[in-house]
Amino acid sequence: MSTRSKSATGSVGGGSGGGSTAGAGGSTVPLAVLLRREVVSERTAAERPELQHGLFSQAKKGEDFTFLKPECERHPGVPSSSFSAFGLFDGHNGSGAAIYTKENLLNNILSALPADLNREDWLAALPRAMVAAFVKTDKDFQTKARSSGTTVTFVIIDGLFVTVASVGDSRCVLEAEGSIYHLSADHRFDASKEEVDRVIEAGGDVGKLNVVGGAEIGPLRCWPGGLCLSRSIGDQDVGQFIVPVPLVKQVKLSTAGGRLIIASDGVWDALTAEVALNCSRGLPPEAAAEKIVKEAVHSKGLRDDTTCIVVDLVPEKGNLAMAPPKRQPGMGVFKNMFRKKTCSDSSSHSDREYMDPDIVEEIFEDECAFLSRRLDSEYPVRNMFKLFICAICQVELKPNQGISVHEDSSQPGNLRRWDGPFLCQSCQEKKEAMEGKRRSRDSSSRNSGSSE
Numbered sequence: 223m224s225t226r227s228k229s230a231t232g233s234v235g236g237g238s239g240g241g242s243t244a245g246a247g248g249s250t251v252p253l254a255v256l257l258r259r260e261v262v263s264e265r266t267a268a269e270r271p272e273l274q275h276g277l278f279s280q281a282k283k284g285e286d287f288t289f290l291k292p293e294c295e296r297h298p299g300v301p302s303s304s305f306s307a308f309g310l311f312d313g314h315n316g317s318g319a320a321i322y323t324k325e326n327l328l329n330n331i332l333s334a335l336p337a338d339l340n341r342e343d344w345l346a347a348l349p350r351a352m353v354a355a356f357v358k359t360d361k362d363f364q365t366k367a368r369s370s371g372t373t374v375t376f377v378i379i380d381g382l383f384v385t386v387a388s389v390g391d392s393r394c395v396l397e398a399e400g401s402i403y404h405l406s407a408d409h410r411f412d413a414s415k416e417e418v419d420r421v422i423e424a425g426g427d428v429g430k431l432n433v434v435g436g437a438e439i440g441p442l443r444c445w446p447g448g449l450c451l452s453r454s455i456g457d458q459d460v461g462q463f464i465v466p467v468p469l470v471k472q473v474k475l476s477t478a479g480g481r482l483i484i485a486s487d488g489v490w491d492a493l494t495a496e497v498a499l500n501c502s503r504g505l506p507p508e509a510a511a512e513k514i515v516k517e518a519v520h521s522k523g524l525r526d527d528t529t530c531i532v533v534d535l536v537p538e539k540g541n542l543a544m545a546p547p548k549r550q551p552g553m554g555v556f557k558n559m560f561r562k563k564t565c566s567d568s569s570s571h572s573d574r575e576y577m578d579p580d581i582v583e584e585i586f587e588d589e590c591a592f593l594s595r596r597l598d599s600e601y602p603v604r605n606m607f608k609l610f611i612c613a614i615c616q617v618e619l620k621p622n623q624g625i626s627v628h629e630d631s632s633q634p635g636n637l638r639r640w641d642g643p644f645l646c647q648s649c650q651e652k653k654e655a656m657e658g659k660r661r662s663r664d665s666s667s668r669n670s671g672s673s674e
C-alpha cells in the first residue's frame with residue numbers, strides 16, 4: 223500500500239465553503255464574480271508558503287557557483303506577484319560558463335515570457351521560456367569563449383509551484399508528503415542510452431577511455447574532449463551536440479509544503495537522496511546544507527567542489543489550512559509519479575483541473591532534446607507569443623525573415639514550414655548545429671560526390 227491512499231487530512235479544497243461576505247460595498251458587480259474572486263484570493267493566501275533557504279559549500283577547484291534570489295516579482299512593484307529563484311552551476315574546464323550563466327539566465331528566462339501574463343498563464347509558459355533561455359544563454363556564451371562548460375539546475379518557486387530546469391548532473395530532490403521526488407535530470411552518458419544514441423546520431427563519438435593494452439576504464443565519455451555529460455551550457459569545443467536543452471519538471475506541492483535539496487555531484491557521488499534528507503532532518507536550512515556537505519566530505523573526502531542549497535517551503539503559522547498532515551517522514555519511499563517520456567510521446571501537461579490539496583501534483587515534464595517540440599508545446603498560452611519574434615533570442619523578425627522551427631522536420635507529413643513559432647537565421651543555425659543536420663548534410667553530399 224502506498225502512503226498516498228490515505229487522504230483524509232487537508233482542509234483547503236471544498237469549493238465555495240466558508241463565510242462569504244460578498245455583497246459588501248453595494249457595488250453592481252455580479253454576485254457570481256465576487257464569489258469567484260473570494261475563492262481565488264482565499265486559495266492564493268493558503269498557497270503562499272513561507273520560504274527559508276540555506277547554502278553551504280566547500281571548494282576544491284572553485285568552479286561551483288550559486289544564485290539565490292528569494293524575492294523576485296513578475297510584475298515589478300506588485301508584491302502578490304512574487305516568486306523565488308535558486309540556481310546551482312557546477313563548472314568544468316574553467317569557470318567562465320558557470321559565471322556567465324549565473325549572471326544571465328534569469329534575465330533570459332524573464333525576457334522569453336510575454337509581459338502581462340496572469341499567474342496561471344505565466345506558470346504555464348515558464349517551461350518553454352526556460353528552454354529558450356537555456357539555448358540563448360549557451361548561444362550567447364559561444365561568442366565569449368569556446369572552452370568551459372557548466373551544469374545548470376535552476377529552480378523557480380511561485381507559491382506551491384516548483385519548476386526545475388536542468389542540464390548536467392547536479393541534482394534537485396524534493397521531500398514532501400513523506401516521499402522523495404527527483405526533479406532534475408542525470409545527463410551523464412552512463413545514465414541514458416537515449417542520450418548516447420542522440421549524440422552519436424548528431425556526429426559525436428561516445429566510448430570509454432582506452433588505456434594501453436586495450437582495456438576500457440571509467441564512465442562513458444564523448445570524444446574528443448572526454449566529457450561525461452550529454453547536456454550542458456558551454457562546451458563549445460566538445461561539439462554542439464552537447465546541447466543546452468533542459469529537462470523541465472513542474473510540480474505543485476500540497477499545502478503541507480516540503481524540503482528541496484539542490485546540490486552538485488560532490489554531494490551526490492557520496493550520498494543518496496535518502497541519506498542527505500535523513501542526516502539533515504529537523505535542522506533549519508542553513509544548518510541542513512552544512513550538515514549535508516560535511517557528511518559528503520566526511521564519507522568520500524573533498525575530491526570535488528561540494529555545494530548544497532536547502533530550501534524549505536513552510537506552511538504559514540496560524541493558517542489552519544496549512545497545517546501539516548500527520549505522516550511519517552520519508553523513509554526511502556520513492557514516488558514514481560513521472561512516467562519516463564520520450565520525444566515520441568505527445569502531451570506532457572497533466573489535467574490542470576485536477577485539484578487534490580493532499581498530494582504532490584505533476585503539472586509538466588519534458589526532456590526531449592529537439593527544439594521543434596520544446597518550443598511548440600501545446601500549453602494554453604501558445605497564442606500569446608508574438609509570431610514575429612525569434613522564439614529563442616527574442617529578436618524582432620521582419621516578415622519573411624522567420625524560419626519555422628518545423629523547417630527541415632524529419633517527420634513526413636508533419637512539414638509545417640508556414641507555422642510558427644519562428645527562429646531568426648542565427649538561431650536556426652544554432653538549432654541545426656545542435657541536431658547535427660548541417661554535418662550530416664555535408665557528409666552525405668561529400669559521400670555522393672566521392673562515389674562518382
Ligand SMILES: [Zn+2]
Nearest residue numbers: 612615646649
Ligand atoms: Zn534568434
